[in-house]
Amino acid sequence: MPELPEVETFVRSLKFGGMTGEPILNRHIHYADLFWPRTLAFSDADENFLAWFPGKTVEDVARRGKYVILSIPPKFLIIHLRMSGDLRVESKNSRINKKHDRFLIEFYDGYRLVFNDPRKFGRIWLVNHPEDVFQRLGIEPLSSSFTAAWMRENARKKKKVIKTLLLDQTFIAGIGNIYSDEALFQAGIHPNRKADDLSDAEIDQLTHAIQNVLQAGIALNGASIDWVYRGGNFQHHFQVYHRSGEPCFRCGTPIERTVIGQRSAHFCPKCQH
DNA sequence: CCTGAAACCTGTCTGC
DNA sequence: TGCAGACAGGTTTCAG
Numbered sequence: 001m002p003e004l005p006e007v008e009t010f011v012r013s014l015k016f017g018g019m020t021g022e023p024i025l026n027r028h029i030h031y032a033d034l035f036w037p038r039t040l041a042f043s044d045a046d047e048n049f050l051a052w053f054p055g056k057t058v059e060d061v062a063r064r065g066k067y068v069i070l071s072i073p074p075k076f077l078i079i080h081l082r083m084s085g086d087l088r089v090e091s092k093n094s095r096i097n098k099k100h101d102r103f104l105i106e107f108y109d110g111y112r113l114v115f116n117d118p119r120k121f122g123r124i125w126l127v128n129h130p131e132d133v134f135q136r137l138g139i140e141p142l143s144s145s146f147t148a149a150w151m152r153e154n155a156r157k158k159k160k161v162i163k164t165l166l167l168d169q170t171f172i173a174g175i176g177n178i179y180s181d182e183a184l185f186q187a188g189i190h191p192n193r194k195a196d197d198l199s200d201a202e203i204d205q206l207t208h209a210i211q212n213v214l215q216a217g218i219a220l221n222g223a224s225i226d227w228v229y230r231g232g233n234f235q236h237h238f239q240v241y242h243r244s245g246e247p248c249f250r251c252g253t254p255i256e257r258t259v260i261g262q263r264s265a266h267f268c269p270k271c272q273h
Numbered sequence: 274c275c276t277g278a279a280a281c282c283t284g285t286c287t288g289c
Numbered sequence: 290t291g292c293a294g295a296c297a298g299g300t301t302t303c304a305g
Binding site: 002003006066080081082083084119121122123167169176177178179222223224225226228229241263264 | 296297298299300
């Protein structure tokens with residue numbers, strides 16, 4: 001489900017309150033519980049994992065790529081929501097045993113953080129050093145080091161199809177299927193172009209388009225589609241994603257859908273060359 | 274290095 | 290109404 005803007009929305013909500021409910025900063029942990037053991041991304045005995053939590057405190061929440069990072073000194077709980085993961089904060093009095101709940105942390109004050117994930121693709125890590133999990137992750141697209149110059153330098157070395165490169169988390173961390181389609185449309189680049197074929201001007205446009213769509217996504221709390229993810233509004237601003245057959249807002253040509261690297265790609269055949 | 278296929282999963286929607 | 294098939298905001302692993 002979530003890409004960078006959706007994950008960022010989760011992080012802000014966990015810190016300051018919002019979509020997920022009450023903030024969780026500085027709450028003291030009573031206990032943790034795990035309902036689907038394979039949610040753990042590492043091979044630690046479940047007992048050891050769960051036994052670590054009581055008495056700890058959530059001191060910060062942050063994001064790296066599509067990962068949520070809970071700072072629970074002296075360790076870090078890292079969560080990847082993959083396709084269908086969801087986080088919510090609810091009070092003790094809420095109905096427990098909600099379908100597809102996989103993990104939860106209950107606080108002494110009666111609130112609890114719940115990780116719900118119908119498709120069971122989501123994963124969590126408990127580590128001393130977050131870098132261990134992020135070792136292969138690429139650049140943060142909203143950081144100051146992500147510039148057109150960086151893209152010219154690095155994208156040129158890649159022979160991949162540009163749509164696939166944008167989805168490659170070891171290259172840029174955080175872009176998913178929605179925002180790659182939207183960025184390529186905004187830059188006027190066909191998703192099947194080779195990265196090393198792009199002109200300087202096209203690379204510059206693409207860089208700015210990436211920053212632009214991600215920021216727009218964050219400003220609207222991400223995109224909500226179908227039954228997954230809630231609270232977002234960016235879906236009302238899609239130019240191409242989920243719009244196959246509908247007229248391009250720029251030129252009227254029907255938006256097309258194709259498959260690139262096993263993912264659907266939506267584009268305007270006239271505006272994107 | 275790059276591509277494609279398959280695997281991991283459950284839910285929803287479409288068409289017959 | 291039922292049922293098969295396609296499809297879904299992601300990532301990893303393996304074959305070629």
